[in-house]
Amino acid sequence: MKIINHIIDYNFVNSFDINTLRESLSIPLKSEDIYFTSFTCVSSDISKVYTKSLIKSIELEKEEILFFLSDIQTRIKLYNLSLQSKNSNDINHNNIEEFFNIILKKSIDNRCSDIHIEAMNNSMIIRFRIDGILKIFYVFEKAFFVLLSSYIKLISKLDITQIRLPQDGRFNKEIENKSYDFRVSSMPTINAESIVIRILDKQNVKKDIKSLGFSSNIYKELENISKLKNGLVLISGPTGSGKSTTLYSLLKLLNNSNKKIITIEDPVEYKIEQIQQVSINEDIGLGFNKVLKNILRQDPDIILIGEIRDKFSLDIALQASLTGHLVLASIHSNSSVETLSRLVDLQADTYLLSTTLKYVFSQRLVLLLCKNCKKKGCTVCNFTGFHNRSSICEVLKVDENISSMIFLKNDVKLIKEHLKNTNFVSILDDGKEKVKEGLTTFDELYKVVCDEI
Numbered sequence: 001m002k003i004i005n006h007i008i009d010y011n012f013v014n015s016f017d018i019n020t021l022r023e024s025l026s027i028p029l030k031s032e033d034i035y036f037t038s039f040t041c042v043s044s045d046i047s048k049v050y051t052k053s054l055i056k057s058i059e060l061e062k063e064e065i066l067f068f069l070s071d072i073q074t075r076i077k078l079y080n081l082s083l084q085s086k087n088s089n090d091i092n093h094n095n096i097e098e099f100f101n102i103i104l105k106k107s108i109d110n111r112c113s114d115i116h117i118e119a120m121n122n123s124m125i126i127r128f129r130i131d132g133i134l135k136i137f138y139v140f141e142k143a144f145f146v147l148l149s150s151y152i153k154l155i156s157k158l159d160i161t162q163i164r165l166p167q168d169g170r171f172n173k174e175i176e177n178k179s180y181d182f183r184v185s186s187m188p189t190i191n192a193e194s195i196v197i198r199i200l201d202k203q204n205v206k207k208d209i210k211s212l213g214f215s216s217n218i219y220k221e222l223e224n225i226s227k228l229k230n231g232l233v234l235i236s237g238p239t240g241s242g243k244s245t246t247l248y249s250l251l252k253l254l255n256n257s258n259k260k261i262i263t264i265e266d267p268v269e270y271k272i273e274q275i276q277q278v279s280i281n282e283d284i285g286l287g288f289n290k291v292l293k294n295i296l297r298q299d300p301d302i303i304l305i306g307e308i309r310d311k312f313s314l315d316i317a318l319q320a321s322l323t324g325h326l327v328l329a330s331i332h333s334n335s336s337v338e339t340l341s342r343l344v345d346l347q348a349d350t351y352l353l354s355t356t357l358k359y360v361f362s363q364r365l366v367l368l369l370c371k372n373c374k375k376k377g378c379t380v381c382n383f384t385g386f387h388n389r390s391s392i393c394e395v396l397k398v399d400e401n402i403s404s405m406i407f408l409k410n411d412v413k414l415i416k417e418h419l420k421n422t423n424f425v426s427i428l429d430d431g432k433e434k435v436k437e438g439l440t441t442f443d444e445l446y447k448v449v450c451d452e453i
């Protein structure tokens with residue numbers, strides 16, 4: 001994290017030949033008297049770059065050095081805009097608007113889901129969450145934080161003077177002729193406010209189920225859901241495992257004019273045509289349970305319950321699937337079999353459960369090796385070696401055997417034993433296929449699957 005303690009003066013960097021800096025693996029920070037301060041790494045060769053003999057080296061990873069020397073024109077531009085807005089009375093916010101628009105464009109170009117803007121002890125940082133991982137993209141002077149956060153609060157219609165309480169807002173921006181919605185959260189911390197911007201990319205709900213990277217046996221079972229007239233289908237996994245994207249792409253698969261589809265979401269983030277979406281709004285008394293209680297009067301064919309979170313939502317899901325509806329829902333749990341014990345923990349009626357439950361999918365997202373560099377690091381993957389993610393999954397199909405085991409409240413161990421004698425493919429085995437194909441690594445696979453089990 002040394003990068004957050006030293007603000008790189010990109011005008012100074014620009015006085016050197018950038019290619020030479022890249023070759024030497026160093027970033028010059030400042031020249032003082034007889035000293036020269038520079039970021040370096042173990043493989044740096046700075047003899048060609050600096051004439052002064054006394055070098056103060058601050059060590060960074062090689063990939064970090066290359067990353068902070070990449071996209072150099074943007075970095076120079078952002079650095080100067082931050083200085084200009086700090087040093088002038090930027091009454092019309094022209095500099096800061098230009099600065100912020102560049103940040104937004106960069107975040108979208110990098111498929112970022114959230115932008116984090118935070119004040120540190122001596123600096124402010126901008127981090128992008130890409131493929132689930134946060135990475136520091138830019139570091140600026142701490143004094144710039146107030147200017148930027150005030151501008152963001154202004155365009156999000158938040159109270160600029162309020163810095164002691166959390167606030168939520170939204171704004172919309174046109175970026176390269178495409179309209180984007182952004183959800184903003186400001187939270188007081190001991191340093192300053194922390195600003196987090198969620199990018200609501202409508203493309204997320206338009207994703208075809210084929211594009212999510214499921215292996216062919218999983219994809220076949222997902223397709224089979226469209227043949228079901230009723231029953232309960234669960235997608236399980238921890239937060240950030242891609243459950244919502246799978247559920248939305250399933251809706252896309254099931255959506256046609258002969259079907260009435262209702263969703264209960266907290267809140268609705270993406271509008272989908274032809275689907276009746278209900279957004280939970282506790283402030284006006286439109287709670288999750290209230291919607292659930294009334295949903296069957298809307299004569300739906302398919303119901304999507306954002307998340308089964310308690311006995312009440314589970315009971316409604318079971319009742320609805322028993323009375324001729326197809327119910328799709330997500331649930332927090334580690335594996336398909338453990339989902340069954342989670343349902344029993346929620347005091348599910350095992351008769352109802354054994355009759356209505358059709359499938360439990362358990363999924364995760366694994367990082368894919370960057371196709372451009374295969375783990376060596378390049379500008380495509382921001383020197384991380386990975387680019388994009390793919391779904392790995394296991395599916396528990398509730399056949400007669402499993403159904404009776406659920407009804408008899410058999411222990412999870414027994415069900416696991418039974419599955420060993422069937423052609424059940426665990427999520428780990430599904431992931432191993434992706435390693436064999438050279439798409440990801442064992443390390444990454446074990447990180448996402450085994451760390452939680």
Ligand SMILES: [Zn+2]
Binds near residue numbers: 382383
């Ligand atoms: Zn790469």
